[in-house]
Amino acid sequence: MGIVLRTRGWRVVHTLQNYIIKGQLEHLNADPALVAKLANRAIFVGENADHKLHPLQYVSDCLHAGKFSDSIALGIMGVLIENGANINGYGGWKEDTPLLAAIGYYQTDIAHFLLDKGADYTQVGFHGATALHWAAWTGQDSLVSALLQFPVDYDVPDHDFGATPLLYGIHGYFRGGEMNERNQIQCIRILLSKGANPYHKDKEGNDAWQYIKGRQGHEIFDLLPKQMP
Template structure:
């Protein structure tokens, strides 16, 4: 049964997926592997984001399948309860699947859940330079000054560290995220686990780039 779901997803058989889940709704929440090599199981709503990132699906295709899964009872939080495990939303935020993230937020995903490294969706969207997702999370009430578990860092720290690792032509998104966070009221005086504040980290970039 799991193999059948995997095949339908791989084939992007929307009608077949809808019909099969109608007959077997429990499969909407059964973990599936990434591929034949990486057999670690993850919730289908998470796996859709993996495959958007890998280029196997467009976001339009993934959204259609996500809607079908949700209509048949897929848990929008991917049955994830423990901190440190990525929910579908944290997966979307970290895998450049912006439209998937927006859909999961719209459907009531837990925006405060802490996934890998104890980072929330806002941390991950900030690290990856995804301003559309950051803006939507801020509007939804995401905690601006939440500190991740691993680095004791806020989304603002994650955004500026992500900026420092971005290619020169890929910095626009990170800069936009920084502006959004600061204008929304993120506290620039909070230190990370190494005692560094935003202002101290800011010395690594040209302040003129930020244009706050």
């Protein structure tokens, strides 16, 4: 009997997973009872089905994989949230929340939607960094501006490196790779205009000037104070 129950449970979760991966928003709208039952039930993915995702995060994964459009993703997330999905996912220490996952996938509209729905912008994910760190690193300037409308600590260091969102923006500009070439300069400009501290040193003793040293970073140099303290 136990095996039968687990099998049935898997089939129900698998149904939700299929609805999501196929972008079948109409089926989700038609079965709110199913959505409510499974809105926070883990979906396991990966070659060995050993990577656990919250359903909201799974939507971002599917969007990133090109399974459907932004509008479908927003619709699915809306249905999940309306039926009890925890907007912050499982919220483990240094684990991505749906907001952090969306930022990491450059899903700016999704991230704005989650913020508008009340996502926790202070939760830390990979490297113990916040949404503001990753918005700056990925060069999503509209998200940096949106996050700064909240009472965020714009000089908060991450856990692993002791780097602030400003340092993440500089690092992302130089070290993020071709895919990450976005609007880091504007992110840096916004953070400095709000009072971000360029003199903050990370755990290795590097401040904003050390992050730029030896690189073709004249645009950033022009944004920084002209004299060291």
